[in-house]
Amino acid sequence: MSRVACLIFVLTSFAVCGQQTRFSRSAEEGGVTLHYAWLDHQNDKQTLSLTYPLSLANTPYQKVKNYRPDVAQRHVFVELMRLAQKIDPREASVSVKQQNGRIAINVRSREQAMVDKWMAEMKQKEQTIYQDYLAANYYTRFTNFAGQTAIKPDHIRYIKDSEAFLQPIVQQVFEAVGSARDTRAYIDYVLSLIQAIPYDELQDKSISRGSGYMPPMDVLNNNLGDCDSKSALMAGLLRALIPGLSMAIVYLPDHALLAVNVPKKDNEAIVEIDGMRFLLMEPTGPAMLPAGEIADTSQLKIDMGMFSYERVP
Structure with a gap:
């Protein structure tokens, strides 16, 4: 799995309020x-x-590539x-081939100890090279x-590396919500903002x-994103x-949610993570769903235990 495919949820059991009413982007000198502008969960107008600063526009992940197993294997x-080619031929002769979609390593030497030594080292190098390749391209191993086991974008690293960009936004959100408001007020405000951003499966390669x-x-x-992009x-x-x-990204088959450790209200959707x-x-x-309300399909998979998660440090 190179990415999390997302499902669009439109609920018919109740009225869904809220939508984005305006978006604009302007570049000025230095910034x-x-x-x-959007309508929130109560259909109130928000802006x-x-x-x-422009100095934050060039992020480390601007050159991230699509994960392709064949390209990764070729690199390794x-x-x-x-x-x-750097191994002393007096110790061993090592050949590396690609066979049936796998890398085959063969070691020949007069001494079994050298065969064992170089086979172990080459196998270790194979894992290290592959892990370095994933890290360089902002991907990570994932177990559902x-x-x-599969490969997915390294969402936690993206979150950490976005800190410098997101930090200047904090004060503006504080001013919009009001510094005296509680945690749920900030969660609901940010949630409605992100839900109102148009959904896109990001199949356009020029964009993603x-x-x-x-x-x-x-x-x-x-001003667009899919489920794991928006959750991150x-x-x-x-x-x-x-x-x-305390937060976690929750992965369902073909979908991603966000979970936060705050007190629940009556009948709100929760998941137990690490006790x-x-x-x-x-x-x-x-669908403009307030915190604690999720799609029926998401709830069913949560109830069936069809989820994994990644804690956000």
């Missing part, structure tokens, strides 16, 4: 201003202008070939609820750089707003 193969995923900064700049953005904003808040109750929410949209 960029994003202006949003927010976010300004950040080439690096192993280079290492094999069924124990299946082929990754099928858009980092937090780009979701705001391009919301986690990043809440981390900047409420530093001590604690986390309130669930749907940043994806377009």
Whole structure:
């Protein structure tokens, strides 16, 4: 799994309020201003202008590539070939080949100890090279609820690396919500803002750089995103707003939610993570669901245990 495919939820059991009414982006000398106008969960009008310096526009993940297993394996193969050529032939002869979609390593030597030594080292190098490749391209290994291992965008790293970009926004959100309001007020405000951002599966390679995923900064700049892109953005904003808040990204089959450790109200949707109750929410949209309300399909999978999670440090 190179990305989390998202489902659009439109609920028919009750009226869904809220929508984005305006978006604009303007570049000025030394900075960029994003202006949003939308209707929140109560259908109240909300506006927010976010300004950040141009120096933050070039983020480390601008060159992120789409994850392709064949390209990753080719990279590992080439690096192993280079290492094999540096081995003293008096110790061992090492060959590296690609066979049936796998990398085959063969070691020959007069001494079994050398065979064992270089086979172990080459296998270790293979894992290290692959892990370095994933890290360089902002991907990470992922195990789903069924124990299946796959590759996904490194959402936690994206959140951490977005801190400098998101920090200037914090004061503007404080001013919009009011510094005396409680944690739930900030959560609901940010949730409605992100839900109102148009949903997009990010299949346009010119927009998502082929990754099928858009980092937090780009979701705001391009005014669109899918489920894991929006969940990561919301986690990043809440981390900047409420530093001590415990959060987790919850992964369902073909979908992603955000969970936060705040007290629940009657009948609100929760999930237990590491012995604690986390309130669930749907940043994806377009349904404007307040915190604690999730789609029926999401609730069914939560109830069936068809989810995994990643804590947000």
